[in-house]
Amino acid sequence: MRKLFQYGGIAASVVLIAFxxxxxxxxxxxxxxxxxxxxxxxxxxxxxxxIPGQKVDTGSEAKAFAAVMRKHTLEATxxxxxxxxxxxxxxxxxPTNDExxxxxxxxxxKPVENGLRNMxxxxxxxxxxxxTAYFAExxxxxxxxxxxxxxxxxxxxxxxxxxxxxxxxxxxxxRAQAGSTVVPV
Numbered sequence: 001m002r003k004l005f006q007y008g009g010i011a012a013s014v015v016l017i018a019f020x021x022x023x024x025x026x027x028x029x030x031x032x033x034x035x036x037x038x039x040x041x042x043x044x045x046x047x048x049x050x051i052p053g054q055k056v057d058t059g060s061e062a063k064a065f066a067a068v069m070r071k072h073t074l075e076a077t078x079x080x081x082x083x084x085x086x087x088x089x090x091x092x093x094x095p096t097n098d099e100x101x102x103x104x105x106x107x108x109x110k111p112v113e114n115g116l117r118n119m120x121x122x123x124x125x126x127x128x129x130x131x132t133a134y135f136a137e138x139x140x141x142x143x144x145x146x147x148x149x150x151x152x153x154x155x156x157x158x159x160x161x162x163x164x165x166x167x168x169x170x171x172x173x174x175r176a177q178a179g180s181t182v183v184p185v
Contacts, residue, residue, distance in 0.1 A: 015154070016157060017154035020154055025147075037133070043056035063134040073119060
């Protein structure tokens, strides 16, 4: 039964070590992919952002750029969000949700849409992508940390298994040997 526990403990430590190495690899690969994909977009921080003139190629920079995009959109819409704005524009250019009060486009014969409201659709899509990059990089970093923890746990479990389940004769021989080196006072 002792051998079964020893082999089981060693197998468990090998599995923990393998999962740890796998998690570290996947985390590094995921983080690198996020950074590579962000760099391909050639986004540069605007002068009024927290990253002025800086190329956006990390998750935290993507989050910072998403924040400045929201600020710019709020400035353009007078502080209104998508849900606060009228869907259409009247003849005088005022927003309205009333289709009958909306100006009619002479070419399409449909109500004139509020362009600023459509700006929110674009802003939301782009900032969601940027915030997702931030989240993905955070998850990748978490995978690296968890991988390191699994790797260390597996190594520690392996050492404990080998030490605790070593043959009794060998452990008692080591104790007897250690006891003979004590000098009486």
